[in-house]
Amino acid sequence: MQKDYKKLWPLFRAMFVLSACTFGGGFVIVSLMKKKFVEQLGWIDEDEMLDVTAITQSSPGPLPVNASVIIGYRVAGVLGSAVAVLGSILPPMIIISVISVFYDQFRTNTYIAIALQVMRAGVAAVIIDVVINLAKNVCKTRRVLYIAMMCIAFVCTYLLGVSAMIIIFVCLGIGIIDLIVTLRKEKKKCRCS
Secondary structure, eight states: OOOOGGGHHHHHHHHHHHHHTOOSOHHHHHHHHIIIIIIISOSSOHHHHHHHHHHHHHSSSOHHHHHHHHHHHHHHHHHHHHHHHHHHHHHHHHHHHHHHHTHHHHHHOHHHHHHHHHHHHHHHHHHHHHHHHHHHHHHHTTOHHHHHHHHHHHIIIIITOOOHHHHHHHHHHHHHHHHHHHHHHHHHHHHHO
């Protein structure tokens, strides 16, 4: 696939703005990345964004940086990954540097405390949006295995308190087994044809 290096500046700018305006962690930025790169720019499709979300969630490191690596690579290769990562890490570095200088003033300021409380409500809404979109995409596959895995994983996490890492590894194992079974079925069909 030919990489489009004319997209480097728009990629950097998009990652920078998304990262600078994202409060609430990784799931919030995933929703915004989907809107930007799938719906607005059309650089990746919805299924690919679902794959990016799954990969970044199950990989070590910050979710926005992991997503930046994959999206940047998809858009403009290795250089695109570097540009996207730079765009996503600069805003938090700048903001945290400024906050660290004025930490005592931020910690005791009533207005900032109220603003942070209010922002939590917005963050919760965005996370709910991400969850609903991911669940819709899983349901669109119409695979009983995937839908059952999603429901069982929810019950295990929410009701039983099972660690997210255990759930991710179990789902990964089931996914690998499903892939092997699917490939064997396809080989048998090819032999019969």
